[in-house]
Amino acid sequence: MDETGKKKHISIGICGHTDHGKTTLVKLLTNQPSRKNELPKDQGVTVEMTVSPYPVSDAIHAALIDVPGHHHYLKNAMRALYAVDMAVLVVAADDGVMPQTIEHIELLSSLGIHEGFTVLSKTDLVDDELYELAVSDVRDALKNTVFKNKPIVSYASVHGKGLEKIRAQIENEARRVCHHSALDPFRLWIDKVKQHKGFGTVVCGTVISGKISVDQPVYLFPPAIKTKARTIESHHEKMMSVSAGQRAGINIPKISAKNVKAGMLMSGSMAVPMTRYLNVRVKALKEIKDHQRIKLFIGTSFVKALFVKIADIDSDMDKACFVQLRTTEDIPCFVKENFILLRLDNNQIVGQGECLEISSLKYRVSKKEETVFYLSSVFYNRKEDMVRGYLNLHRQMVATPETISYYTGIDQIAVDQALKNMLFSGELIQVQNGYYLKKEYEKRLQDVILIFKDILSGHPARNDLNRETVYSRLKYSMTKELFQWVFSDLVSRRRLIETGTNTYALKNFSITLSGDQKRLVDLLLNHADQSGLSPFTMKTVYDIHHGRYERNRLKELLDFLCNEEKIVRLDNDRYISRKAIEDIKIRVNKAIELHGKLNLTDSKKILGYGRTKGAAVFDYLDEIGFTYRVGNDRLLVDKAF
Incomplete structure (x- = not known):
């Protein structure tokens, strides 16, 4: 019975080389011909899998799956064996181990089928010496597999010799089979x-x-x-x-x-991972070159894929490596799912493995260390390291326990415990409704500060930035939700000061000009001094120096000097030195005290230039509260000077 007390259901694959007696064995075990499922035979050879019910015991019911044995029907054999819980390997004593026997042994190993045994059929056709050779042949073929210590049961279909031993051994092996819980998703x-x-x-x-x-x-x-x-x-x-x-x-x-x-x-659920990028562990059975195109068998599907090696694995057991398989189309897949790799040209099995990560991104060499850490954690089932590795690989987002459980395949209770341990040790922080690595979070804060410094240093005239501008300058992916949290945290820590609608300045930040910028600033200040009381434009400077300096650089540094209060910007895109403004204020004050008022026609006499330049200067004096306008006249503001 299973964990609920109900009858346990299992599938048993009857496999082996063609014409070694698999179909006959199924008929004898079930006391009836196997069900006809669409052309089961082609000149005596099983073409497609056939399924027959078989009551193992009162507590266990099995489906016997007759697996096609000919190499031409390897695809059907693989689909037949994919979901079986145990296998009976049939080897004819008069033939011994044959190519498809080896092929089926590789399939059983690749698909993680650990329960089963071997039946040595047609023993009535050989003498004792040939029988011993056949047993030795089978032992040798199974020596590096999980079947190496499993029983070999002798059997002859003609008089049913050994049939009851086969029934008993099936029941014995079937008891060991474990099943996924009925509570798992369908x-x-x-x-x-x-x-x-x-x-x-x-x-x-x-x-x-x-x-x-x-x-x-x-x-x-x-x-x-x-x-x-x-x-x-x-x-x-x-x-x-x-x-x-x-x-x-x-x-x-x-x-x-x-x-x-x-x-x-x-x-039974829409929550099925679909991807083109599978990060896996591969055991190579034949040589597979990096970036070789191969065929992937996973579930019951076959799809072309690119083999991209991530790293070799030091292992005494086998020649293994971590690999990213890039399929030509989106496929459903789950963590810990077994798969087989085949050559494209002849369907030769070249590798086997286990899916460790359903990725959404192409593997990059720059991510090698953290990718290998995560894949190793999954393979060795180090749950806390799996959570840590997931958080490290997904630094662009805040991770919830539900997301971590779905992605890693770890049950929710284990995820919650791992997160609790990491929070207690100070390795994690809570962000919104999820979690983030504390060390990485501090880096995100610092990265935003560095973006402010980088932009403002390159643009001296600016003292604040729009939040979207900062987000666009990130050198890596970060969800807007995480970015907004980081930004708000910097504001709450008073590292950033809100200056307007969605604009922010960096607290206590002073711009350090580069050598070229300093030289150009000195040139502009010198030009402003030489211009005296006369306002000048950026174009004037540009033309004087014959276009040697870019217009944008000139404009940016003129704005910087205005922000630093070294020069004054008038409302007609003209500039004038701060010293010149002070001299003008003295002249205007004297003129108004002498005549009681001042109008625009007095500009030529007082400032030395006409209405075009004078209007902007007089408007500026009004703006700063030095004078005020009544009709066309200017008067001094009380106590203005």
Whole structure:
């Protein structure tokens, strides 16, 4: 029974080389021919997987899956074995270990199938000496696999010798099989699609996890098609629900068989990671070159991918490496999912592995250290390091416990405990409703300050910046939510001072001019002094120096001198020295005291130039409260001088 006390359902793959007696064994075990599922035979060779119900015991019910043994049908064999919980490897005593025997052994190892045993068939066709050679041959083939210490049961189909031992060994191995909880989300990788006239589309597969009931909504990935389980069958019997380990045929309404294919994922939730970038651990069985194009088998799907090596792994067990697989299309995938790599040209198995991270970004060498740290943490199941690695890899955002759990595959309780430990040690801070690494947060604060200094140093006339300007200058990705939190924190710490609507100045920041800027400032001050009481324009300076200095630089430094109160900007884009303004105030004061008033026509006599320049000067005196205007006349403000 499973953890709920209900009957445990498992799938058993009957695999091995073609014509070694797999189909006959299934028939004898089930006391009936295996179900005919679409052209099961081609000249005596099993073409597609066939499934037969098999009651192992009162507590365990199995689906026996007859796996195609010919290399031409390797794709069907891989789909057949993907979801099995245990395997029975059939080897004919008169033939011994053959190429597809080795191929199926590699598949079992690659897919993480650890329970099972070997059946040595056709023992009635060999003498004792050949029998011992066959046993030795099998042991040698299995010596580097999890099946190396598993039993080898002798069997002859002609008189049923060994059949009861096979039944007993199946029951013994089946007891060891563990299942995902029925409480996990429902998942089923589709390995077969049928179209029945008047009934609709039926998808078939083994329930990987969770439970599905009639009329429950389901989603097909890609591309997230919503439908429902109209009816459910298991071994040709109608069911109200099926759960992890059971074979199922699920009728989905209003979906054409043309839009569904083997290799798609059926899920009970929309929350399925889709990506083109899988960060994985690979054990190479044959040479695979960096940036080689290969075929990826994951779930029941086959997709082309680019093999991008991240780093070799020091391991005494095998030749392994961390890799990013870049697929040609978005695929659904989950952390800890097993996969197989094949050559594009001949479908030769070249590698096997386990998915460690569902990434949204191409791997960059600059991220090697933190990527390797995270992938190692996932592989060795160091949960707190996984949380730490996730936060480090996703510095652009604030992470919530739910996001971390979804991304890493760690259960919510373990995530909460890891976050609690990191908060207690001072490694984390709480930001909004999530968490952020404290060390990285301090860097984000400093980065914003540095952007202020960089922009203001290059633009001396400016003393404040718009928040959006600062955000646009970030050299890395940061969500607007995190940026706004960082910005508000700097304001609350009084590192930034609000100067207007969405504009801010850096507290206690003084601009240090570069050598070139200092020389140009001196040139402008000298020109202002030489101009005396006469206002000048930026164009005048530009023309005098024959365009040697850029207009923007001249304008920027003139504005800087105005902010520093070294010169005065008039309202007609003319400038005048501060000393000249003081001299003008003396002259204007004397003229008004002598005549009682002053108007624009007096500009030539008092200042030495006419109305065009004079109007701007007199307006400035009004603006600073030195004079005031009555009609066309100017009068002195009381106590103005």
